[in-house]
Amino acid sequence: MTEDLHDAERALREMFAARAATVPPPIALHAAVLRRARRFHRFRLFGAIAGVIAVATAVPAGLAVSGGPGPAPLPPGPAALPAPVCTAPARTPVDGPRFPEQRDVRGSLGGDLAAVDAVLRAGWAGMTPRRPAAGSLRVLFIERVDGRIGAYVAARTARTGEVVQVGVDGPDLGHLSARPVGSWAGWSDVSEDQPVGGLVVCGRNYAVLFAAPGSEATLNGVYGLGPDAKPVVMTRPVPMRPDGLGMLPVFDRRVTATVRTSAGVVVQDRPVTVYADAAPLPPVADLDAAVRGRDVGATPVDQVRVFARVAVERIMSGSMLPVLDLRTLWLQDTGDGLAGAFAWTVPGGAGYVSLVKETGPGGGIIGGVSGQPVTGAGPDDVAVAFRQDDPGASLLLIAPRAARAEIDTDGGSRSVPLVQGGALVRGEVVRYRLYDAAGRLIGEHSPTDGWLSDPF
Amino acid sequence: MDDDFREFVNSRSPALLRTAYLLTGDLGHAEDLLQNALVLAYRHWRRVTSAGYPEAYVRKIMVNERRSLWRRTRSAPMVLGDVPEHGGPDEAAGVDERDALWRAVLAMPPRTRAVLVLRYWEDMSEADTAEILGCSVGTVKSQASRGLRKLQALLTTADSEEGR
Numbered sequence: 319m320t321e322d323l324h325d326a327e328r329a330l331r332e333m334f335a336a337r338a339a340t341v342p343p344p345i346a347l348h349a350a351v352l353r354r355a356r357r358f359h360r361f362r363l364f365g366a367i368a369g370v371i372a373v374a375t376a377v378p379a380g381l382a383v384s385g386g387p388g389p390a391p392l393p394p395g396p397a398a399l400p401a402p403v404c405t406a407p408a409r410t411p412v413d414g415p416r417f418p419e420q421r422d423v424r425g426s427l428g429g430d431l432a433a434v435d436a437v438l439r440a441g442w443a444g445m446t447p448r449r450p451a452a453g454s455l456r457v458l459f460i461e462r463v464d465g466r467i468g469a470y471v472a473a474r475t476a477r478t479g480e481v482v483q484v485g486v487d488g489p490d491l492g493h494l495s496a497r498p499v500g501s502w503a504g505w506s507d508v509s510e511d512q513p514v515g516g517l518v519v520c521g522r523n524y525a526v527l528f529a530a531p532g533s534e535a536t537l538n539g540v541y542g543l544g545p546d547a548k549p550v551v552m553t554r555p556v557p558m559r560p561d562g563l564g565m566l567p568v569f570d571r572r573v574t575a576t577v578r579t580s581a582g583v584v585v586q587d588r589p590v591t592v593y594a595d596a597a598p599l600p601p602v603a604d605l606d607a608a609v610r611g612r613d614v615g616a617t618p619v620d621q622v623r624v625f626a627r628v629a630v631e632r633i634m635s636g637s638m639l640p641v642l643d644l645r646t647l648w649l650q651d652t653g654d655g656l657a658g659a660f661a662w663t664v665p666g667g668a669g670y671v672s673l674v675k676e677t678g679p680g681g682g683i684i685g686g687v688s689g690q691p692v693t694g695a696g697p698d699d700v701a702v703a704f705r706q707d708d709p710g711a712s713l714l715l716i717a718p719r720a721a722r723a724e725i726d727t728d729g730g731s732r733s734v735p736l737v738q739g740g741a742l743v744r745g746e747v748v749r750y751r752l753y754d755a756a757g758r759l760i761g762e763h764s765p766t767d768g769w770l771s772d773p774f
Numbered sequence: 775m776d777d778d779f780r781e782f783v784n785s786r787s788p789a790l791l792r793t794a795y796l797l798t799g800d801l802g803h804a805e806d807l808l809q810n811a812l813v814l815a816y817r818h819w820r821r822v823t824s825a826g827y828p829e830a831y832v833r834k835i836m837v838n839e840r841r842s843l844w845r846r847t848r849s850a851p852m853v854l855g856d857v858p859e860h861g862g863p864d865e866a867a868g869v870d871e872r873d874a875l876w877r878a879v880l881a882m883p884p885r886t887r888a889v890l891v892l893r894y895w896e897d898m899s900e901a902d903t904a905e906i907l908g909c910s911v912g913t914v915k916s917q918a919s920r921g922l923r924k925l926q927a928l929l930t931t932a933d934s935e936e937g938r
Contacts, residue, residue, distance in 0.1 A: 323919070326926035327894060333875040334895040338792040341801065344808070348783040351812040 417442070417455055424528075424563045425461035425469070433460050433467075436491040441471025444484040444496025451476045458483075458528075463565050467491065468519040470499065470526070487519040499591075513584060514575045516591030517565070525590040527556055527564040527575055535564050535577045538587060568592055622649070625656045629674040647671065647700060648716045648740035659716045659740070661700050671702050671770070673714070701752060701761050703769040713747045713769070716740045719760060720752035779819050783812060786829050794836055796891045799880045811835040833896070834906045837888050871929070878928050882921055885909075889917040 417438045419431075427433040437457050442450075450473030458470035469486040488494035499515065515526040527535045535556040556564040556575070574587040626646070647659040657675040664670070701717035715723055718739035725734050726749040734741050736752075743750075752761040763769075787808065794804035794811075811832045815822050822828045879887055885907065892903040893914070900918075904911045 323922045323926055326922040326929060329871070329875060329929060330879070330890060330894050330922070330925055333872045333879075334796055334891070336872055337876060338796060338895070341788075341792045341795045341804070343788045344791050344805065347787050347809070347812070348780045351783060351809055351816055355813045355816050 416452070418453055420457055423457050424459035424559070424561045426559070427460040427462055427467065427469075428457075428561070430460070433491055436494060437467075437469040437471060437486050440486045440488075440494035440496050441469070441473070441484050444471075444486070444498070445473055445482055450474060450482055459526075459563050461559075461563060461565050463519055463524060464522070464567070465489075466520045467494065468517050468524060468526075468565065469494075470515070470517070471496070485517040487517065489520060513577055514588040514590055516568070516593065518593050523568050523592045524565045525556070525568045525573065525575055527558070527577060529558065529562040529564070529577045529584060530579050531560055531562045533558060533562055533577055533579045533584070535575060537566060537568065537590070538574045538576060540568070540573055622656065625674075626658065629658055629660060629672070647702075647718055648738060650738065650740060652742065657714075659702070659704075659714075669700070671700065671716075673704055673770075701763065703747075703750070703763065703767075705747075705765070705769045712745075713743045713750075714740065715743060715750060715752075717752050717761070719754055721755040722753050724751040724753070726750065778823060779816055782828055786832075787812070790829070790832055790836070793833060793891065793896060796895055797836065797888060799876075807836050808832075830906075837892070837906055838908070874928055875925055878925055879921075882924070886917045886921045889914055890921045893918050 417435070420434050420438070421431075422428070423434055434457050437460050438455055441457070442452070442455060452473075454474040456472050458472055460467065460469040462468075467486075467488055467490065470483060471486055472481055472483040474481055483499040484496040485499045486494050486496045497518065499517070513528050515528075517524050517526050525537055529535060535558055536553050537556055538553045540552055540554045554566070556566050558564040568590055573590045573592065575590055576586050576588070577584040626649070644660060644662040647661050649656070649658040651657075652675075655675065657673070660672045660674065662670055662672070701715075701720070703716075704714040715734075715736065716739060717723070717736060720736050720739065722736055723734045723741060723743075725732055725743055725747050727745050727747055729745075734743055749762070749764045751759055752763075754760050790811075791804055791808050794807045795801055798804045798807055814835055815828060815832050819828075822831045825831070879890060882890070888907060889903060892898045892906060893900070898906070900911050900914045904914045907914070
């Protein structure tokens with residue numbers, strides 16, 4: 319190893335030590351592991367059965383299996399991702415035993431008996447494999463959030479007496495579905511034992527807080543924008559209903575909640591359950607049209623759409639802030655697989671760009687976000703360069719408004735056409751100029767402009 | 775069995791969580807990764823302890839769970855670049871060399887990052903690293919060298935910009 323690499327090794331060790339020192343000790347990990355181990359055991363069979371039932375009952379009638387008779391429809395586009403459940407067809411009303419009449423349910427729809435009945439039936443359908451005792455079925459809350467419906471339903475299983483809880487959600491009372499939230503032994507008042515929960519409502523994660531009427535609650539570890547438009551961690555108060563229910567969307571898996579009553583703190587920094595499979599962020603622009611309009615050579619359009627969908631998911635789940643105005647800057651088959659550049663903004667207007675690449679059949683899709691925000695008045699004004707770290711490696715230019723680039727290298731200058739706003743340039747580039755279709759110079763850039771590191 | 779396991783979790787989980795954090799770059803994901811590994815270890819605890827070195831077992835699960843997760847989801851975690859991971863006075867002071875190194879490590883392919891963490895954080899030998907990752911010693915050497923070269927290039931660039 320050269321002396322230079324010893325320097326890098328020393329710096330790396332110091333950096334690891336500094337980073338590791340910021341990690342707080344885990345709290346109550348042993349108990350959490352035991353809970354998960356037991357829950358895993360309980361839900362292993364339940365989940366498998368419920369999954370089969372869900373697939374069997376929830377697939378829209380219009381969908382055909384790819385390769386089957388008739389034309390195979392395209393998979394859902396990225397635009398459908400944030401609210402997949404909300405696009406489901408209406409469910410056939412579920413017959414069930416006579417459910418107990420319930421009043422005084424928490425939440426803004428808790429006083430609506432028709433809503434309580436619809437949620438009970440959806441919850442019952444979601445619990446069917448566990449065979450709960452119908453008489454024990456109980457709606458814990460029904461809340462209308464962001465125009466959608468979210469609810470919890472709990473019941474005691476007839477055989478073991480275990481409590482099973484499901485989350486129910488949908489765009490309206492005619493389109494409800496349920497998913498397991500948890501199970502535990504012994505009936506208890508949810509507001510005392512489980513005051514902090516999580517719920518997916520139409521593809522978005524929400525923190526759910528149960529507390530005594532008049533309680534106050536905060537979400538901790540929430541990302542917001544600081545005065546310099548940079549993300550900062552903050553504590554945010556949760557607007558609580560008079561009945562002690564609070565729901566707020568969460569975008570980060572590290573969010574915790576604290577609940578206080580006049581008597582003191584009920585729970586401190588209790589982690590909020592955030593479901594990884596839900597789209598955690600608000601809606602994005604329609605990428606479908608952008609994907610359809612792009613020439614990606616011989617790559618089947620289905621593959622392109624799947625690629626774009628995975629890319630969108632990764633960008634949205636990787637960002638600490640709500641992703642707004644996500645759009646495709648560039649999408650190409652590089653010969654080694656698909657690659658795409660996606661631009662997006664966060665509240666406050668700061669712009670970022672992500673480069674996503676398919677590393678080959680079965681090799682996975684890898685994403686990386688730019689080392690710094692990008693600037694530009696509009697989507698077409700973004701011009702970014704991703705440079706590989708290795709000497710002599712390629713530079714990826716992306717500039718939707720440009721038709722060609724003039725590249726300066728140590729060996730001279732040459733003109734490079736931009737195909738659909740992008741070009742991959744081999745060699746050590748020291749400067750480039752961008753020209754539009756009319757031949758006008760629209761930009762000149764050198765590494766001091768902040769060329770980004772190609773993560774691949 | 776429960777007492778042994780509780781003692782193991784209480785005594786070793788802080789160190790394991792630090793390793794998980796360096797592997798994932800995200801505290802929430804690190805906690806999930808460690809919990810998953812401990813759940814697996816708990817389910818096979820007798821076998822794990824009878825083989826000795828339960829910490830090595832959990833570490834191996836974490837590394838490979840992390841890599842298999844990448845394969846399953848056909849994706850890697852996002853590198854958050856200029857978006858600071860935690861707001862606060864340090865971030866306001868600007869991006870320093872360690873931050874740049876951290877971002878560079880997060881941008882590396884999963885196996886390269888795992889090699890760097892095991893070799894230069896856990897101080898494991900090349901042979902032990904290869905055993906955990908299920909690859910050859912030569913691969914460990916080349917991945918470590920490649921990772922360090924990238925970091926060195928970053929340091930050299932920073933030095934030259936400072937000298938201007």
